[in-house]
Amino acid sequence: MLQFLTVFLDIVLWRRGPQDLPASPLLLGVAALAYVVVSALQLSLLDEPAAAWFVFVVLDPLLLAGGVWLLLRLFNRRERFLQTATAVLGTGAVLGVVLFLPTQWLLSSLDLGPESPVAGFVALSLVVVFALVTGRILKLATDSNLFTGVALSLTYFLLINLLLELAAGKGS
Numbered sequence: 412m413l414q415f416l417t418v419f420l421d422i423v424l425w426r427r428g429p430q431d432l433p434a435s436p437l438l439l440g441v442a443a444l445a446y447v448v449v450s451a452l453q454l455s456l457l458d459e460p461a462a463a464w465f466v467f468v469v470l471d472p473l474l475l476a477g478g479v480w481l482l483l484r485l486f487n488r489r490e491r492f493l494q495t496a497t498a499v500l501g502t503g504a505v506l507g508v509v510l511f512l513p514t515q516w517l518l519s520s521l522d523l524g525p526e527s528p529v530a531g532f533v534a535l536s537l538v539v540v541f542a543l544v545t546g547r548i549l550k551l552a553t554d555s556n557l558f559t560g561v562a563l564s565l566t567y568f569l570l571i572n573l574l575l576e577l578a579a580g581k582g583s
Contacts, residue, residue, distance in 0.1 A: 415441075419501040423509075423544050428551040429491065429498035439493055442501035443472050449507035456515045462578035471571055475499055478567055479552075486553040495552040502544050511537060538568060 415438065421427040432438065450467045457463075479496045483489050514533055523530045545567075546560030553559070 429494040434493040445504035
């Protein structure tokens with residue numbers, strides 16, 4: 412299992428890509444479970460309402476996997492689904508543990524609210540990291556370019572935030 416963690420970390424660091432993972436339904440399941448566990452830890456640190464839990468623990472992994480499948484179908488690369496979805500979910504879990512959880516802990520330790528400029532800058536930085544890592548995975552999987560991959564990952568980010576707003580009753 413340590414071997415796969417190393418591959419996920421290497422994908423985050425742009426040294427490898429989804430093609431370096433096996434096309435394994437079991438590994439996809441493990442990556443999805445890790446992604447959900449890390450999401451739950453993040454939500455518990457933030458003391459989020461039930462709507463956020465539903466969006467990030469249920470909808471987010473399903474939409475990520477479904478979005479990857481649809482994207483690969485559109486680019487006629489369906490055979491890359493297992494590796495790409497595993498890479499997206501696995502790197503999401505690694506980013507959560509290595510970057511997002513420590514950052515959330517630090518911001519809460521400093522008692523910085525979500526409206527502070529520092530918290531806003533940190534949140535924007537985390538979105539950029541997510542977009543670059545996921546965008547590169549999508550670029551490699553679709554044989555497109557980084558701009559396309561980043562645009563697709565930012566579109567996903569906006570979609571999940573819209574769903575969060577709707578689930579919390581803030582939309583309309």
